[in-house]
Amino acid sequence: MLKPLLWKPEEGVLEVLDQRLLPAETRWLRCDSASAVAEAIAGMAVRGAPAIGIAAAWGAVLAIRSVAGQEDWRQGFDRQMAALGAVRPTAVNLGWAINRMRESVAGVERAEDAVSACEAEAARIEAADLAANRRIGELGSRLLPDGVTVLTHCNTGALATGGHGTALGIIRSAWERGALKGVIATETRPWLQGARLTSWELAEDGIPVSLIVDSAAAALMAAGRVDAVIIGADRISRQGDVANKIGSYGLAVAARAHDIPFIVAAPSSTIDPRLARGDDIEIEHREASEIWAAAGLSRAPKGVETLNPAFDITPAGLVSAIVTEKGICSPAEGQGMELLQPSA
Numbered sequence: 001m002l003k004p005l006l007w008k009p010e011e012g013v014l015e016v017l018d019q020r021l022l023p024a025e026t027r028w029l030r031c032d033s034a035s036a037v038a039e040a041i042a043g044m045a046v047r048g049a050p051a052i053g054i055a056a057a058w059g060a061v062l063a064i065r066s067v068a069g070q071e072d073w074r075q076g077f078d079r080q081m082a083a084l085g086a087v088r089p090t091a092v093n094l095g096w097a098i099n100r101m102r103e104s105v106a107g108v109e110r111a112e113d114a115v116s117a118c119e120a121e122a123a124r125i126e127a128a129d130l131a132a133n134r135r136i137g138e139l140g141s142r143l144l145p146d147g148v149t150v151l152t153h154c155n156t157g158a159l160a161t162g163g164h165g166t167a168l169g170i171i172r173s174a175w176e177r178g179a180l181k182g183v184i185a186t187e188t189r190p191w192l193q194g195a196r197l198t199s200w201e202l203a204e205d206g207i208p209v210s211l212i213v214d215s216a217a218a219a220l221m222a223a224g225r226v227d228a229v230i231i232g233a234d235r236i237s238r239q240g241d242v243a244n245k246i247g248s249y250g251l252a253v254a255a256r257a258h259d260i261p262f263i264v265a266a267p268s269s270t271i272d273p274r275l276a277r278g279d280d281i282e283i284e285h286r287e288a289s290e291i292w293a294a295a296g297l298s299r300a301p302k303g304v305e306t307l308n309p310a311f312d313i314t315p316a317g318l319v320s321a322i323v324t325e326k327g328i329c330s331p332a333e334g335q336g337m338e339l340l341q342p343s344a
Ligand SMILES: CSC[C@H]1O[C@H](OP(=O)(O)O)[C@H](O)[C@@H]1O
Pocket: 047, 048, 049, 050, 153, 154, 155, 156, 157, 160, 161, 166, 167, 193, 231, 232, 233, 234, 244, 245, 246, 310
């Protein structure tokens, strides 16, 4: 199975499959420090909410290893965790993983015990994500009728997670069940996660996939070519508002206009129990150069401003279902909302 992160304990490095170069080139970065992991996340060598959390967890192991011989190891660890947790604001999984790693050493006195505790916690986080994805795939694929064509946005596959994927996990499980006719993948400008990553992942698995420009999605829905829209998530509020890759909200509006199910797939670690409403989610804005690269320019022409929000918010009323490893709820119908509450 494709895995974007490989922990090498004997070498003391986290190997990161550099997704900025896929599918043209397969290159692995060797991250030997928490700051190197932070740089890989900030630069999107590793991306995807769950994968970011898993990378941060192994980054925390590198951090604790780097300070284990110091008297003030806990302060050193905390400083590195603060820096690592600040690199991308929207995906909740980053902060969630950092908190889990901090908690794993909270009651530990000796530094060497803290190293063991961190390594065990990072391994648990990674294994739990893969198990969650498989359960999401199993639960979510049952929502789909036989012969379904699914439209998906961005990349939510093995490259964005601990393996199998979230929305792509449902797609893979539906394909394994013989229920899937094919997939329509949006290119997902400007970073092209769909064109470069999703189409490649699905083709590698022999799953029929057609790539479209983002702006073709609504027309294909109007033409009856789409039976369901399935996307991932970066942060979900208690009422079911969903932060996800820019363009998700437009897909939800078009899906509602054509009475097409709009399904969100995410592990429960993507739910932010502190968040009542999606409006309070910080949206990451990225460099203008990401947009202008398609025009062969490294910056905007004189007199032209650029807006490059990397995420948007889909209100709960447009979300037909949220599929997690713990179950399914329907924010649009107000059903199963206990799944999104802190006690879930
Ligand atoms: C498995 S959810 C992945 C989620 O993360 C992506 O964002 P990015 O590629 O910028 O990290 C996108 O929002 C996906 O839905």
